[in-house]
Amino acid sequence: xxxxxxxxxxxxxxxxxxxxxxxxxxxxxxxxxxxxxxxxxxxxxxxxxxxxxxxxxxxxxxxxxxxxxxxxxxxxxxxxxxxxxxxxxxxxxxxxxxxxxxxxxxxxxxxxxxxxxxxxxxxxxxxxxxxxxxxxxxxxxxxxxxxxxxxxxxxxxxxxxxxxxxxxxxxxxxxxxxxxxxxxxxxxxxxxxxxxxxxxxxxxxxxxxxxxxxxxxxxxxxxxxxxxxxxx
Numbered sequence: 001x002x003x004x005x006x007x008x009x010x011x012x013x014x015x016x017x018x019x020x021x022x023x024x025x026x027x028x029x030x031x032x033x034x035x036x037x038x039x040x041x042x043x044x045x046x047x048x049x050x051x052x053x054x055x056x057x058x059x060x061x062x063x064x065x066x067x068x069x070x071x072x073x074x075x076x077x078x079x080x081x082x083x084x085x086x087x088x089x090x091x092x093x094x095x096x097x098x099x100x101x102x103x104x105x106x107x108x109x110x111x112x113x114x115x116x117x118x119x120x121x122x123x124x125x126x127x128x129x130x131x132x133x134x135x136x137x138x139x140x141x142x143x144x145x146x147x148x149x150x151x152x153x154x155x156x157x158x159x160x161x162x163x164x165x166x167x168x169x170x171x172x173x174x175x176x177x178x179x180x181x182x183x184x185x186x187x188x189x190x191x192x193x194x195x196x197x198x199x200x201x202x203x204x205x206x207x208x209x210x211x212x213x214x215x216x217x218x219x220x221x222x223x224x225x226x227x228x229x230x231x232x
Contacts, residue, residue: 002229004045005052008036011226012053018214027183027217035078037206037224039064040231043071049227050075058099058222062087069094080163080203080222082136085109093117099163099203099222102126102136104149111154120156120196124163124203127185129178135165143185151196161201161219162186172209179204179216186217 015032038046039060046057050073057072059065060081069077079091080099085106091098092113101107101123114121125146128137138146143162150157164182166175182204190199205213207226214221225231 002045004048004227007227007229008049008052008054011223014211015214015221018211022215022217025215027215030219032214032218033201033220035080035203035220035222036227037080037222038068038228039081039224041224041228043068045228046072046075054227056096062090065094066090088113092119092121097122097124097160097201099124100126100136101146101150102128102138104146104153107146107150107154107157111156114156120158122158122160124161124201125150125159127162127164127182129164129181130167132167135167137164140181140185147189147197151194155196158196158198159189161199161203162189163203165206166204166209166213168208172212175209176212176216179213179218183217 015034019032033056035056035058036049036054038057056076056078058078058080077095078097078099079095083098083100083106088109110121110123125143126137127140127143128135129140131139147159150159162182162185166178183202186202189197201220202218203220204218205221207223210221210223
């Protein structure tokens with residue numbers, strides 16, 4: 001049986017240690033949000049994690065989010081997986097942050113659905129720094145145009161920052177080069193603060209590489225396996 005409470009305590013301790021090391025190196029050290037990734041996890045396991053202190057959970061698939069939404073204790077929901085435009089309407093009133101905006105078409109649909117709900121939706125722009133065909137996200141060079149288009153044409157979308165997934169590396173240290181590239185972008189947009197460009201969240205790092213991501217300046221890590229154990 002997985003010791004969710006114990007695993008969470010270990011992850012939080014490592015986050016605190018990495019924050020301290022990042023601060024000593026002059027690369028961040030501010031608060032780091034933990035988003036527990038609940039893909040394939042049942043409501044009982046999620047509720048156990050919430051009881052142990054988890055405040056934010058991330059789902060990869062819309063249907064899973066909908067299936068669990070009413071079974072889970074009060075918590076902040078994040079949409080962290082690829083989001084199809086025809087699924088936006090199902091989650092626009094349920095999630096606090098959409099991490100995976102990778103096209104203007106998707107941003108436009110989020111804007112339209114948010115307007116219908118009378119709200120402004122917080123999003124992250126997903127960047128694919130390695131240009132991997134197997135991963136979603138805009139290239140580093142395409143990021144600026146997407147952000148400009150969203151600011152110009154999507155008044156019900158608030159850009160809170162960037163998200164990336166580094167290539168899986170057997171040596172997590174090798175992911176650092178990708179995290180550093182996205183951190184430079186993040187710093188650039190943070191300095192350009194304006195209406196609906198309120199950059200404060202850099203979502204980088206998962207169970208295999210979150211320690212490296214924090215050292216490189218991540219302010220939000222998405223962790224599933226290290227909390228809930230290997231998926232069956």
